[in-house]
Amino acid sequence: MSTIKYLLAAVAAAPFALGQFCEHQWEGAFSADNADNIRKLQERQNTAAPDLEILPLIVNGPSSNRVDFIFLGDGYTAEQRDKFIADATSLTTNITSGQTFADVLPLMNFWAGFTPSAQSGVGVGGRPLDTVYGLYRDGTELRGVYYAKPEVASAACRSTDTCDYPILLGNDPYYGGLGGTFTVTTASPGNGASVLRHELGHSIIGVGEEYDGGSVYRGVNAAQSANSIPWKQWYTDPATEPNIQRTNMPFQAYPWTLLNTTRRWQATFNSAGTYDTHLLQFSVSGVTASTDLLVEIDGKDVGWEVNPVIGVDRWIYNINFEEALSPGQHVLSFTLRNKALEGKAQLCNAEVLEYGETYDFEEFHGIFPTFSASNRTTYRPTNRLCLMRTMQSVDFCDACMEGLWLSLMNPLSLIDNITQAAQPDGSTNVTVDLLPLAQFRQVPNAHAEAYTVFWYGEDEDVVLDEFTNKTSALIDSSTTEFGVEVRFWTEQVRVDNNQVLVFKERYSVESK
Numbered sequence: 001m002s003t004i005k006y007l008l009a010a011v012a013a014a015p016f017a018l019g020q021f022c023e024h025q026w027e028g029a030f031s032a033d034n035a036d037n038i039r040k041l042q043e044r045q046n047t048a049a050p051d052l053e054i055l056p057l058i059v060n061g062p063s064s065n066r067v068d069f070i071f072l073g074d075g076y077t078a079e080q081r082d083k084f085i086a087d088a089t090s091l092t093t094n095i096t097s098g099q100t101f102a103d104v105l106p107l108m109n110f111w112a113g114f115t116p117s118a119q120s121g122v123g124v125g126g127r128p129l130d131t132v133y134g135l136y137r138d139g140t141e142l143r144g145v146y147y148a149k150p151e152v153a154s155a156a157c158r159s160t161d162t163c164d165y166p167i168l169l170g171n172d173p174y175y176g177g178l179g180g181t182f183t184v185t186t187a188s189p190g191n192g193a194s195v196l197r198h199e200l201g202h203s204i205i206g207v208g209e210e211y212d213g214g215s216v217y218r219g220v221n222a223a224q225s226a227n228s229i230p231w232k233q234w235y236t237d238p239a240t241e242p243n244i245q246r247t248n249m250p251f252q253a254y255p256w257t258l259l260n261t262t263r264r265w266q267a268t269f270n271s272a273g274t275y276d277t278h279l280l281q282f283s284v285s286g287v288t289a290s291t292d293l294l295v296e297i298d299g300k301d302v303g304w305e306v307n308p309v310i311g312v313d314r315w316i317y318n319i320n321f322e323e324a325l326s327p328g329q330h331v332l333s334f335t336l337r338n339k340a341l342e343g344k345a346q347l348c349n350a351e352v353l354e355y356g357e358t359y360d361f362e363e364f365h366g367i368f369p370t371f372s373a374s375n376r377t378t379y380r381p382t383n384r385l386c387l388m389r390t391m392q393s394v395d396f397c398d399a400c401m402e403g404l405w406l407s408l409m410n411p412l413s414l415i416d417n418i419t420q421a422a423q424p425d426g427s428t429n430v431t432v433d434l435l436p437l438a439q440f441r442q443v444p445n446a447h448a449e450a451y452t453v454f455w456y457g458e459d460e461d462v463v464l465d466e467f468t469n470k471t472s473a474l475i476d477s478s479t480t481e482f483g484v485e486v487r488f489w490t491e492q493v494r495v496d497n498n499q500v501l502v503f504k505e506r507y508s509v510e511s512k
Helices: 003-011 035-046 078-096 150-158 192-205 398-409
Strands: 053-058 067-074 108-114 135-137 145-147 165-170 183-186 247-253 265-271 277-285 293-297 315-321 328-336 346-355 368-371 377-380 415-422 428-434 449-456 472-475 481-490 502-508
Touching: 053 078, 067 078, 067 150, 078 108, 078 165, 078 192, 145 183, 150 165, 165 192, 183 192, 192 398, 247 265, 247 368, 265 346, 277 293, 277 328, 328 346, 415 481, 415 502, 428 449, 428 481, 472 481
Parallel strands: 067 108, 067 165, 165 183
Antiparallel strands: 053 108, 135 145, 247 346, 265 328, 277 315, 277 346, 293 328, 368 377, 415 428, 428 472, 449 481, 481 502
């Protein structure tokens, strides 16, 4: 049983305590720390699994030796079955075709599990619709999408061998998601794939955020001080480290407020004036034209322009200023200009960052400060390369990519299958089928990889040198057992303390 399946069986409906929630923290109605709640969770294990129609999307090998991801559709009616399959297929293709998960794709299978919902869509205002898993938004804002029926999702996952990482896919065209035991995303054309890859980063690698304003910073991409960097092996220039990039966050807010034309939204913040450049980052939804919204700092139009293809969905904007903020107080303001958008246009978040003259914006691996919701400083490996910081990025940083390899490989064997064939002279020909990596990849990747194979005879310490690095070996007729050791090497993993990329096993000779 995989780790994820074990967790699902153990906590059944307690993903709230295990989840990683972007831009906010939320534990829901249950907590596995409470004895009474544990009893309730155990009772909910008896929930019947929904009927699942399971369809393959990408299958690279047997579920017994692959990590299975399954989209469980929510808010898709019987008439919308084809839409669900198309949405799940589109998301799978987006995150695996030449980017994000392409390098580790041979370890993964993707499936679609369809169960019709009575109603179409995702609930809002904290009220789920009549859907299979009860996905809903806490309000109308485009951020987290929660599940009201984790026990049903847990039962669905336990009912099939194709569910290591369940993905609840909401039939909704706008930004939103969640990470943890259940990864949640939507069918948003502009944001669905971005949210999915980010939330899967939480779910698979077990890392926290890299963007500012969160409250969970942990894992291979987070350091609490410059003296405890877990990605030292990935420094681009070790001779210059530790070198903390000089930056400051004088302002950050998550208003989640509807804008109107009669009163602008504004906030004041202070700068010491000791930095050289600054950045304004903000996100809005419900705004479709650059003339709909005026964004100003100290009464000066910052020159914001809308993303013309995003529609009314949420989008994150970054505006750079090659000048310093002056010492003292500043005013950031947002003014809605289109009255027709009142009740729709929303300011989601806003942030101002200042940078010192020596701040290096190049995408290298070093030490970059990150500021939490309480302005506590932790550190991350890159500036804006990683998708755990930048939603529009399709790449993990090297530290996260290494963590991804180790997390996916941990429950797997490097050997897919082993066969024995008795020979006329009494010897046995043994052949191993290895995971389709390195020279066995169907689609080559850009990173150096290699297998090393050792064979052992009756004496488990003596290598049969003539068969080294071969996938077949001839075992002598006098031998009753043999051993195989397979080592996989990729330049994307530099530290493997737990020997995850090594498999060694002894076998009996079947013909004996």
